[in-house]
Amino acid sequence: MKLSAVQEALPWLLHAAVTTLWISVVAIVFGQILGLLVCLCRVSPNRALARFGALYVSFFRGVPLLVQLLLTYDLLPYIGIDVPPLAAAIGTLSLASGAYSGEIYRGALNAIPRGHVEAAQALGFGPVAIWLRILLPQALRISVPSLVNELILLLKASSLISIVGVTELARTSHTLAAQTYRPFETYVTAALIYLAMNLVLSGLGAAAERRLAAAGH
């Protein structure tokens, strides 16, 4: 281990980590929105919507992310849709994350006793108020541990987008290692950066859980 090699690689890797981070954050945001929509589809009394939700989940959860990336990036151009690497990366990450998050939300909704909804109905609540005031706040609370897990997986899965040429942390460390002939130092540094980012994520998750616990859960 040569410290000077680490020092040399660090600025590049940190720069690439910023790319990893912002792509992940954008994919997380889109993924959560998609997840919520997918969940609403799946629990909808409308059969077509429920069917669509189920199909969505089985595809994006059943096909490896790498293959989804290649499909988007390499195959879509054949049918005349040109997808820039960044869009392909963010798009596939969000779509996959939407499938997983949607199932997390659905599980959380199922964990809420039916009586909580009935109590609201009996008081004259409409469906929108029931969703906004009774179901979603509780579902979010129940989801926190699984969601943090999902976000960590997403951040790690973002290393796969190196395959379509986005210069994020994994790809940059690979390139650096090849250039400097210092694979050990480079990869260990990259690994530590990933670890640090995920520790921050799980720390935020733990803080969120503590706050909810303080609120009587």
Add this chain to the structure above:
Amino acid sequence: MSGQPVVEMRGVTKRFGQNEVLRGIDLTVNRSDVVCLIGPSGSGKSTLLRCINFLESYDGGEVRIDGRLIGYRDEATRRPMPGRDLQAMRESIGMVFQQFNLWPHMTALDNVAEALIRVRGLPRATAADRARAMLAREGLTDKEAAYPARLSGGQQQRVAIARSLAMEPKLMLFDEPTSALDPELVGEVLQVMRGLAAEGMTMIVVTHEMGFAARVATRVAFLDQGRIAAEGTPRAVLHDSEEPRVRQFLQTYHERNDF
């Protein structure tokens, strides 16, 4: 309109798949009546109660609240009533559940104030004032800021009652309100209900508390296999009924409480 019954059920039927849960229920509840529904489990008591605010849809017959059909536009076509109309009718029918069903992510105060804000459209501060007054009536002022998980079962049920009463209902439905409580907590809830009855609240109570039925009810209806098998004053049903099913039910009840 003082002569009109608060609740009028005529020929109400309900089935879950092959299972006929209600087989023609006729029941009239007048203002300030306290009607206790008793009977073996699975006899349809809870289903009957839940048809009154249409938490459960009924298949045949009609349920009228202050003369107005609930759940359907009219008895002929039986098209479902618009959601808004149903919500408006439910506002004036309070319901208390066996499992309390307080919302665990809200404090006791917020549980009571929530419907005043979302359904009645009261300003937050006004709603909180009214909720505070409702909790004070129940002697729960020191529990305003407590989340349901920190309350005893009896306290939770009293908050749930306050939540319903805050909407100033003209009718209260109780679905086995003390069945989930430890025995030593039953009394405080029954006492609140007795107070309500004394104030003239119209109440329908599904219960296994025969003592409450005997002392507080104006009428008792005994259900068996989806039919009202006996109905009358508490004395007529609980003491003098010749109906064998009633006698058998009460006998097992007495045996259980004999030791």
